[in-house]
Amino acid sequence: MTQVSEAPGRTRAQIAEKTFRQDPWWRQPAIVVTLLSLWVAYATVRVFMGHYYWVPAYHYLTPFYSPCINGECVPGSSTLGHWFPAVPPIIPYAVISLPFVLGFRLTCYYYRRAYYRAFWRAPAACAVREPHEKYTGETRFPLIMQNLHRYFFYAAILISILNTYDAVDAFHGKTGGVGMGLGTLIICVNVILLWAYTLSCHSCRHITGGRLKNFSKHPVRYWAWTQISKLNARHMQLAWTTLGTLMLTDLYIMLVASGAISDLRFFN
Ligand code: FES
Numbered sequence: 001m002t003q004v005s006e007a008p009g010r011t012r013a014q015i016a017e018k019t020f021r022q023d024p025w026w027r028q029p030a031i032v033v034t035l036l037s038l039w040v041a042y043a044t045v046r047v048f049m050g051h052y053y054w055v056p057a058y059h060y061l062t063p064f065y066s067p068c069i070n071g072e073c074v075p076g077s078s079t080l081g082h083w084f085p086a087v088p089p090i091i092p093y094a095v096i097s098l099p100f101v102l103g104f105r106l107t108c109y110y111y112r113r114a115y116y117r118a119f120w121r122a123p124a125a126c127a128v129r130e131p132h133e134k135y136t137g138e139t140r141f142p143l144i145m146q147n148l149h150r151y152f153f154y155a156a157i158l159i160s161i162l163n164t165y166d167a168v169d170a171f172h173g174k175t176g177g178v179g180m181g182l183g184t185l186i187i188c189v190n191v192i193l194l195w196a197y198t199l200s201c202h203s204c205r206h207i208t209g210g211r212l213k214n215f216s217k218h219p220v221r222y223w224a225w226t227q228i229s230k231l232n233a234r235h236m237q238l239a240w241t242t243l244g245t246l247m248l249t250d251l252y253i254m255l256v257a258s259g260a261i262s263d264l265r266f267f268n
Contacts, residue, residue, distance in 0.1 A: 018129050025125040032052030033068050034119035039243050046250055047098065052078065059172035060183045060263075062253040063190065063246055066166050068093045079165060095161070100155035107149040109202050110239045150203040160191070160198050167191040171267030182264040190245040196237040200215040200231035 006148050009057040019025065038146025038267035053065040061068065061077055068077045070093040083096070092098050105111055116122050123130035138146045170187045198204070209225025212218055231238070255261045 016189055019127055021114060021125070021127055025128055026231065029118040029121070029124050032051055032114050035240075035243075036115065036118070038077075039247060042247060046254070047092045048089050050093065052254040053093070055183065055253060055257045055263070057172075057174050058179065058256075058263060059169045060187065060253045060256065061166050061169070061251040063163055063166070063194075064098075064250050065093045067162055069096060069099060079162065079169075097159050100152060101159060104152040104156045104198075105239075106242075107146045107152055108239065109149070110236045112146060120187055148200075150207075153198070153201050153203040153207075156165060156198045156201075160195055163191045163194055174265070177268065179268030180266045182266075183256060184266075186245075186249050190242075190249040193238065193242050193245050197235070198227055198243045200235045200238050202229055202232065202235070205232050 004091055012155065041054055043064065044060075050072065053062045053068070054074055056059065056074070056076050059076065061079075064078070065073075067080040069080055069083040070089075070091070071084060072089070073082065117124055120132075120133055122135065136143075139143055148185075158255045167184075167187050167190075169181055170184045171178050205228045208228055210220055212221065215222040215225075256263045
């Protein structure tokens with residue numbers, strides 16, 4: 001009869017080497033650290049810049065400033081109106097949405113895996129010794145806050161609706177009426193991908209198909225769960241793609257708003 005004399009956690013191999021792996025296991029965490037750091041640096045600069053976020057001729061608003069609620073927001077850019085007097089961008093102009101967007105991404109199951117491995121090295125990769133002596137999981141503060149993800153998901157749905165409004169508003173022609181340019185296209189692609197990322201969330205999948213005892217009695221929820229499961233299989237790719245499209249959308253609008261480039265107009 002096999003006897004287990006110690007708890008599973010203490011029966012891990014006690015080896016002195018950091019790892020026996022021969023492959024470049026460090027490559028993926030290094031790429032994640034580099035890309036996420038670059039993105040956070042770019043977004044931080046842009047959020048606090050307070051300029052070049054709105055193109056009045058075509059109604060292009062960067063997602064980093066939506067909704068623009070500061071009294072400093074230029075005329076036309078405030079979809080939901082001004083919520084407080086003009087203050088410098090030491091407080092981001094989209095202060096009501098950014099904490100939720102940030103919270104949604106930070107507590108995302110995929111990003112958690114990525115930054116736990118890349119930044120906290122807990123562990124950095126499979127079969128690589130981690131530098132921490134203790135692991136308490138997500139059962140204590142602050143990591144217990146990760147369980148708020150579902151509530152951030154609800155907020156993300158509202159923000160996606162707002163982004164959709166901004167995309168429709170971007171079909172604005174230079175002489176009024178309907179128009180379309182490269183900026184409109186970039187904004188629309190970004191919003192579609194943001195919806196795909198949001199709906200591919202694990203919480204969304206659970207909300208649509210979870211806690212059901214019998215799928216055959218809930219055909220609509222089963223259909224929705226099936227579609228969301230397909231998206232969910234691409235959640236990691238969507239997480240990275242949307243970081244890229246967010247940055248590209250903001251960069252394009254900044255260049256047009258600052259006059260560095262002209263928008264390529266398809267009509268009006
Ligand atoms: S699991 Fe990634 S957004 Fe919900």
